[in-house]
Amino acid sequence: MTDPTAGPAAGPEPVRVVLVDDQQLVRAGFRMVIDSQPDLQVVGEASDGSEAVRLLAGTAADVVLMDVRMPVLDGIEATRRILAAAGTSGAPPRVVVLTTFDLDEYVVAAIAAGASGFLLKDAPPEEMLAAVRTVHAGDAVIAASSTRRLLQHVGPLLRAGAGSAGTPTRLPADLTPRELEVLVLMAHGLSNTEIAERFVVSEATVKTHVGRVLAKTASRDRVQAVVLAYAAGLVQPGDVLREAG
Numbered sequence: 001m002t003d004p005t006a007g008p009a010a011g012p013e014p015v016r017v018v019l020v021d022d023q024q025l026v027r028a029g030f031r032m033v034i035d036s037q038p039d040l041q042v043v044g045e046a047s048d049g050s051e052a053v054r055l056l057a058g059t060a061a062d063v064v065l066m067d068v069r070m071p072v073l074d075g076i077e078a079t080r081r082i083l084a085a086a087g088t089s090g091a092p093p094r095v096v097v098l099t100t101f102d103l104d105e106y107v108v109a110a111i112a113a114g115a116s117g118f119l120l121k122d123a124p125p126e127e128m129l130a131a132v133r134t135v136h137a138g139d140a141v142i143a144a145s146s147t148r149r150l151l152q153h154v155g156p157l158l159r160a161g162a163g164s165a166g167t168p169t170r171l172p173a174d175l176t177p178r179e180l181e182v183l184v185l186m187a188h189g190l191s192n193t194e195i196a197e198r199f200v201v202s203e204a205t206v207k208t209h210v211g212r213v214l215a216k217t218a219s220r221d222r223v224q225a226v227v228l229a230y231a232a233g234l235v236q237p238g239d240v241l242r243e244a245g
Contacts, residue, residue, distance in 0.1 A: 014041040015136045016060060018093070020052040020075065021067040026121070030065060033125045040132060049078030056082045061093045063132050066115070068099040068106055075099075076109045083114040094135040094221070116221045138214075138221055171232045172216045179216070180234070182209040187226045187235040 017034055019027045019042060031042045044059045046052035049066075050073040056064070064082065068075040079095045086092030096117035097110040107118050116135040119128060175183070185195045192210065196203045210222070219225035229235050 012039070014039050015132060016041055016043045016062045017132060018042070018044045018046070018052070018056065018059065018061040018064045020046045020049065020064060020070070020078065021098070022047050022070045023067075026067075030128070033129065034132070037129060040129070049073030049075055049081075052078050053081050053085070056093065057085060062136050064093050064095045065128075065132070066095050066097050068097055068101070068110070076106075076113050079110065079115050080113040092220075096131050096135055111223055111227065114220075116223055135221070171228070171234060175213065175216055179209055179213050182206065183213050183217075183225060183229050184235055186210065186213070186222055187229040 017040055019030050019034075021027050021030070024047070027045050027047075031045070034040045034042050043061055044055050046055045048070045052064070052066070053073070064079075066075040066079055070078075073081075075097055079097065083092045083095065092114075094116040095110075095114065096119055097106070097115045098119055098121050099106050100121045110118050117131050119131050123131075171180075171183075181199075182195060185198060190198070192203050192206045196206045199206070213219070213225055214221070217225050217228050219228060
């Protein structure tokens, strides 16, 4: 029986979000939308990448919404520095890179820097909120309009880099046949729900497979696992075109 004198049960802690954008009005708009959600909370703001690096050094955050084009230090380099610094002191925040430019080089650079998401600034508010929740849950977010070109560009670049270094990327030997199939479908951009429909299994089962893939490949999230699949040659850009075509 519930004690009537007890206070309200403590709910889960809200997702802590840091906003990084050189336009104050943009940050104000994002803050208004995010703080209107009971499960999200803005815990800091920065107006350029350098300020963001300093802020994140002393502010615990779960997700960072990072603009790309900013003075002093751009969002790509800021992302790289924030994740490198956090890697030595605890779990790093997830970074969603925001830009008004749907250009390949921004997508590739953001993912290479360690971002878990890429979203256009003109995306609807609900899409931005979903992006924050998705990357916090461990998944990756890439604007649909950029996904196919990202997968075409990242793999060849990484394979070329690995070859020139003389250390070709290899997939873990302990990945099961089903886990390899899941990784291929992840690389094709399919969600857990779509993979479940493909295999006629529950979404919970797919989530378990994805979790094992991430663990075995030492990938922080789906983006890193997909990049690894391309770097290892498991999936080719042409495969994505046929799959998506």
